[in-house]
Amino acid sequence: MENLTVLEARHIYKEFHDPITVNVLSDISFSVHKGEFVSVVGKSGCGKSTMLYILSTMDTDYAGDLLIDNVSMVKKKEKELARVRNEKIGFVFQFHYLLNEFSVLKNIMLPAMKLAQHSEEEIRERAMQKLLMLDMGKLANKKPNQLSGGEKQRVAIARALINEPHIIMGDEPTGNLDKKNSEIVFEIFQRLASEFNHTLLIVTHDGSFAARTRRVIEMEDGRIIRQ
Amino acid sequence: MKFRLTFSIAKSLLLARWKQTLVAAIGVTFGIAMFVALLSFMTGLNKMLDGLILNRTPHIRLFKEIKPNEKQPVDVSNLYSGDYNFISSIKSADSRLEIYNNGFIMQALRKDPRIRGFVPRIVAQVFFNNGTVDINGIINGADVQEETRLFEFSQYIVEGKAEDLQNIPNSIILGIALAKRLQVHVGDMVAITTAQGERYTLKVVGLYQSGINDYDRVQSYASINTTQKILGKANNYVTDIAIKIKDIKQAPVMSREYARLFETDAESIQTANAQFETGSSIRLTISYAVGVTLLIVAGFGIYNILNMMIYEKMDSIAILKATGFSGSDVKRIFLTISLSIGSFGGLMGLIFGFLISRGIGNIPFTTAALPTIKTFPINYNPVLYFVGIIFSLVTTYLAGLFPARKAGRIDPVIIIRGK
Numbered sequence: 001m002e003n004l005t006v007l008e009a010r011h012i013y014k015e016f017h018d019p020i021t022v023n024v025l026s027d028i029s030f031s032v033h034k035g036e037f038v039s040v041v042g043k044s045g046c047g048k049s050t051m052l053y054i055l056s057t058m059d060t061d062y063a064g065d066l067l068i069d070n071v072s073m074v075k076k077k078e079k080e081l082a083r084v085r086n087e088k089i090g091f092v093f094q095f096h097y098l099l100n101e102f103s104v105l106k107n108i109m110l111p112a113m114k115l116a117q118h119s120e121e122e123i124r125e126r127a128m129q130k131l132l133m134l135d136m137g138k139l140a141n142k143k144p145n146q147l148s149g150g151e152k153q154r155v156a157i158a159r160a161l162i163n164e165p166h167i168i169m170g171d172e173p174t175g176n177l178d179k180k181n182s183e184i185v186f187e188i189f190q191r192l193a194s195e196f197n198h199t200l201l202i203v204t205h206d207g208s209f210a211a212r213t214r215r216v217i218e219m220e221d222g223r224i225i226r227q
Numbered sequence: 228m229k230f231r232l233t234f235s236i237a238k239s240l241l242l243a244r245w246k247q248t249l250v251a252a253i254g255v256t257f258g259i260a261m262f263v264a265l266l267s268f269m270t271g272l273n274k275m276l277d278g279l280i281l282n283r284t285p286h287i288r289l290f291k292e293i294k295p296n297e298k299q300p301v302d303v304s305n306l307y308s309g310d311y312n313f314i315s316s317i318k319s320a321d322s323r324l325e326i327y328n329n330g331f332i333m334q335a336l337r338k339d340p341r342i343r344g345f346v347p348r349i350v351a352q353v354f355f356n357n358g359t360v361d362i363n364g365i366i367n368g369a370d371v372q373e374e375t376r377l378f379e380f381s382q383y384i385v386e387g388k389a390e391d392l393q394n395i396p397n398s399i400i401l402g403i404a405l406a407k408r409l410q411v412h413v414g415d416m417v418a419i420t421t422a423q424g425e426r427y428t429l430k431v432v433g434l435y436q437s438g439i440n441d442y443d444r445v446q447s448y449a450s451i452n453t454t455q456k457i458l459g460k461a462n463n464y465v466t467d468i469a470i471k472i473k474d475i476k477q478a479p480v481m482s483r484e485y486a487r488l489f490e491t492d493a494e495s496i497q498t499a500n501a502q503f504e505t506g507s508s509i510r511l512t513i514s515y516a517v518g519v520t521l522l523i524v525a526g527f528g529i530y531n532i533l534n535m536m537i538y539e540k541m542d543s544i545a546i547l548k549a550t551g552f553s554g555s556d557v558k559r560i561f562l563t564i565s566l567s568i569g570s571f572g573g574l575m576g577l578i579f580g581f582l583i584s585r586g587i588g589n590i591p592f593t594t595a596a597l598p599t600i601k602t603f604p605i606n607y608n609p610v611l612y613f614v615g616i617i618f619s620l621v622t623t624y625l626a627g628l629f630p631a632r633k634a635g636r637i638d639p640v641i642i643i644r645g646k
Contacts, residue, residue: 053640058549079553086551093643097546101239111550113232159550171643 004034005070006167006199012054012064014047014222024050025222028064032167032201037193039210040203042219048203049171051219055201056089056169057081069166086115090160094172096152098144104155105131105140112162123162130158134188150181157188161198168192170202174209186212233556237563240543244536251532252572254525255619259576262518263615264583269514270611271588271604273507279438282379284496285345285469286478289485291326292492295319324350329465332489341472341481346373348467349454356418356426357409364405364445366419368454377471380448387413387433392450399453400433402443419457427457522618526626529568533561533630537637544634545642558635565627566620573619577612 008031014024024047032038042048053059055066057073060081066073068088073081085091098107108127112118118126131137134154144152153173160168170189174182186209192198193214202213210216218226241248295317301307326332329347336345349368354361371392374380381389385403392398399417401409411417415431429449437443449457455464470485472478478495486493537544544557588605 049644053644056549058638059640079555082548082551082553082556085549091549093549095542095643097542097549097643099239099543099546101243101543110232110236110547113229114551114556116229116232163551 005031006034006068007032007055007201008067008070009055010065010067012051012062012066014050014054014062023222025054025062028224030217030224030227032199034199035193035197036215037189037200037213038202038215038217039213040201040217040219041205041207041210044205046219047222048219052169052171052201052203056091057084086111087163088166090163090165090168092153092156092160092168092170092173094175096144096156098152098155100143100145103141103143104147107144107155108159108162111159115163127158127162130161134158150177150184153177153181153185154188157185161192167199167201170200170204172204173202174204174206182206182209233559233563237560237567240536240540240560241564241567244539247532247535248568251529251568252575254528255522255569255572255623256575256579258518258521258525259573259615259619260579260583261521262618263577263580263611264587265514265518266611267580267584267605267607268587268603269510270608271606273510274606275600275604277507280500281496282382283437284499286472286475286496287470287482287485288494288499289326289332289468289470289489289491290466290494291324293319293322293324324466325460325464326466326468326491328489329468330463332468332491336468336470341474341477343471343473344373344377345468345470346370346377347451347465348469349451349458349464350466351454351458352422353457354420355405355409356420361420362405362408364447366399366454366457367446367448368451369448370451378469383435383437384433385436389433391432392448395430395432397427397429397453398432398449399429400435400448401431402446403434403436404440404443405445405447406431406434408444421457423459425457425459429453519618522622525572526622529565529623529626530630533565533627536564537561537630537634541637541642544637545639548637548639549643554635557637558631561631561634562624562627565623565631569619569623570616572623573616576619577615580612580615
């Protein structure tokens with residue numbers, strides 16, 4: 001169980017061609033196993049976010065191979081990739097990206113309603129559970145713009161969890177938060193990994209955050225220099 | 228993706244910008260309302276003007292024309308059968324105007340399913356005697372009930388009653404201009420002389436106004452029996468059979484068929500009034516052009532508002548795509564928004580269009596040429612409303628298509644990295 005590969009990158013290269021050809025990523029190869037809590041660190045511009053977006057299937061302009069649950073993502077169509085993101089990947093970004101038109105609960109429910117594997121009632125129930133787990137039960141019916149920054153980020157985490165993803169990806173999830181809230185978010189991630197055996201891949205430039213994760217991948221100039 | 232989810236996302240995006248949405252919907256409402264009102268009015272007017280001719284004109288008229296026999300003796304003769312025979316200046320023989328075998332023809336027509344109805348008619352040339360002056364005129368012998376059913380005869384009676392023609396013996400309905408020339412009114416007697424020199428006195432029971440003055444100066448109506456009596460003919464004497472068919476476009480074909488089958492002359496409405504459709508179709512085209520223009524303008528409004536909405540909602544679109552909504556899902560959401568504006572605006576447009584046409588329909592409009600018309604004619608044809616709602620949906624769909632496609636193609640990476 002412990003050694004089940006959730007995500008595997010095989011020799012991924014990426015270039016930007018505008019205005020001149022620049023190698024952004026070269027020969028990225030690593031794999032993430034079930035239950036791992038991995039952080040990716042590196043200086044600004046080293047390509048760690050670019051890598052994350054390729055791993056998340058949102059960016060399809062690269063060379064090499066990407067496997068999620070041992071299935072290659074390279075030949076898949078846009079619709080199939082969307083399905084993979086919906087079903088297998090949970091996202092937490094630096095910015096919360098909650099939809100202000102919907103209540104907190106509805107925001108969390110949206111990806112599950114897209115997946116449509118459960119009835120709306122069930123989804124509501126599950127979304128409520130996620131909120132309670134993150135200790136935010138009483139915020140369920142508020143609108144996102146009534147929440148504080150830390151609360152918004154926790155709602156975003158709940159949204160990432162709703163479809164029981166195989167891997168949770170974070171792009172500087174604590175980047176916009178103060179120390180106290182960063183701490184809360186980190187503890188949530190820690191709990192998800194240890195208590196619920198979730199797999200996490202978090203890009204960060206916060207050294208203390210990375211230091212406390214089980215595995216650190218360090219990048220420089222588009223290459224992995226240590227993993 | 229389930230429609231309900233698409234719809235609930237579309238709804239919340241719409242409501243978040245409800246003022247712009249309302250403006251867009253009002254644009255569509257205005258376009259559709261004007262479209263419906265304009266076309267109701269135009270087609271109403273067309274129908275009335277066409278009716279001037281169509282109501283009176285049979286789709287197919289069977290009659291017997293006096294003309295030279297097509298088979299001249301020299302053609303029949305065996306002696307000259309191998310030759311080309313040229314005869315000039317052939318004269319018509321004195322033959323009967325009556326349709327031969329008309330009882331049999333009418334029996335056959337009654338069984339024909341393509342026919343809505345027919346009326347036998349007798350046309351008699353007479354002189355109306357006004358003191359020492361004789362005025363040329365025509366008496367149409369007609370079956371009043373059937374004429375009313377098929378040719379809306381009673382609509383054109385401005386004084387007296389059409390049924391009196393049947394109920395009062397030796398009665399006549401005069402064209403209003405003819406009555407004026409003869410200085411007679413309803414209840415007066417009028418003297419006529421037939422072409423054969425017989426004299427009769429008939430009672431005027433009604434006045435007839437068709438709206439075409441030339442027509443009203445010569446035409447008059449009497450019952451079939453009265454006309455047969457005036458002409459001194461038997462009661463199977465019929466000179467015309469006026470036929471209304473179900474599909475007017477079939478008239479030329481059917482008239483040729485009847486001419487061959489019944490060995491009479493037959494004329495279709497298309498040959499009799501070749502030009503009458505031109506004016507109608509031009510008016511209709513102009514109305515459609517104006518209506519469509521209004522809708523296109525409304526469409527640009529929707530296009531703008533959706534484009535703006537997409538720029539505003541970039542983040543939402545990005546996160547929807549990041550969490551597993553595909554490009555086509557996003558496209559569908561924005562098309563739903565556009566179509567909601569279209570159907571809401573369109574429905575309101577139909578209601579307002581109906582009210583406006585009701586308003587126009589109440590404006591007084593009187594003209595001497597059209598005795599039965601008191602207000603502007605309006606055509607409340609449901610087809611117009613149907614076309615209106617289809618138009619509104621098609622325009623809003625097209626207006627929404629490009630912004631929606633753009634939304635569907637938004638790359639979430641660019642948006643999310645840009646923060």
